Amino acid sequence: MTDQLGRTIQIYLPSGEPRGIRIAELTTRTVQAILIPQSQLKDARIRPELDQIAVYFLFGESEEQAKPLVYIGQTEDVRSRLDRHSNEKDFWRTAVVVTSKTQTFTPAHIRWLEWYCCGKAREIGRFLLENSQNPREPFVTEPLQADCLDAFQNLGILLTALGYPLFEPLKQPQRRDWFTLKGRDAEGNGALTADGFLVRKGSLCRREIVESAMASCTSIRSKLLESGVLIDHSPLQLVFAQDYVFDTPSGAAQTILGRTSNGWQEWKDTEGRTLHEVKRAPIANDSSDEQ
Numbered sequence: 001m002t003d004q005l006g007r008t009i010q011i012y013l014p015s016g017e018p019r020g021i022r023i024a025e026l027t028t029r030t031v032q033a034i035l036i037p038q039s040q041l042k043d044a045r046i047r048p049e050l051d052q053i054a055v056y057f058l059f060g061e062s063e064e065q066a067k068p069l070v071y072i073g074q075t076e077d078v079r080s081r082l083d084r085h086s087n088e089k090d091f092w093r094t095a096v097v098v099t100s101k102t103q104t105f106t107p108a109h110i111r112w113l114e115w116y117c118c119g120k121a122r123e124i125g126r127f128l129l130e131n132s133q134n135p136r137e138p139f140v141t142e143p144l145q146a147d148c149l150d151a152f153q154n155l156g157i158l159l160t161a162l163g164y165p166l167f168e169p170l171k172q173p174q175r176r177d178w179f180t181l182k183g184r185d186a187e188g189n190g191a192l193t194a195d196g197f198l199v200r201k202g203s204l205c206r207r208e209i210v211e212s213a214m215a216s217c218t219s220i221r222s223k224l225l226e227s228g229v230l231i232d233h234s235p236l237q238l239v240f241a242q243d244y245v246f247d248t249p250s251g252a253a254q255t256i257l258g259r260t261s262n263g264w265q266e267w268k269d270t271e272g273r274t275l276h277e278v279k280r281a282p283i284a285n286d287s288s289d290e291q
Helices: 038-044 078-088 108-125 142-161 211-227 249-257 276-289
Strands: 009-012 022-026 031-035 054-060 069-076 094-099 179-183 186-191 197-199 204-206 230-234 237-240 244-246
Touching: 009 142, 022 142, 031 038, 038 078, 038 094, 038 197, 054 078, 054 108, 069 078, 069 108, 078 094, 094 142, 108 142, 179 249, 186 249, 197 249, 204 249, 211 230, 211 249, 244 249
Parallel strands: none
Antiparallel strands: 009 022, 022 031, 031 094, 054 069, 054 094, 179 186, 186 197, 186 204, 197 244, 204 237, 230 237
């Protein structure tokens, strides 16, 4: 999604609260993103930024799904649309409304952006799309499409800066950064990344969960199966149908092995060194040398 150019992002806090309404913009671009916690919809109504037409994103979580949820839409009346969604959709807790600072968005812009954003969100797969219908590609002229693609790139950067990397593909680690995990009826490949611990597509999970790990493993397994991240492979195994990021190496390890485990010790590189030895021990040693 992003290239290697440096950028400056300005985030304004209207109330001074860092967890409240936030208005983000790239200082050299016209696209701006207004983050609105659902609990502060009333306060957001007075913001002049909501006077414009917009493409918007509703972000939330589900107790049944392993991935965060998003709904993508477009509207010419932001206040009324968010009020309606607040009454009708239970999953979301945060809205991000994307507008043009120079009021250059037209209905054609936001319809095309809604269609394109939905397609990209499905393609990248970091979030589960809550849209029940797929918008059809609207006709736009070639120059207008170029403008929309530029706006898409900028709104994607702003969403990531605000904590929602909807359009950021999972970065594949280099070959030397992969670790393996093996156990009875289980074999996984994973790597420590900026997002968490990435388990590679094709990793095999032991289907059976030992009794002592039922409480910790059953819930995440159910969510992964419901989301289609894990699917049936054999009577004894499940398989990761796509890459998936866990919060911790231990969470990934116990999901694969079907038992409690310390992922920092279980994951090993090609030389047999543990994840702890490769990633944490050198840092500790460097700190000792400096003292």
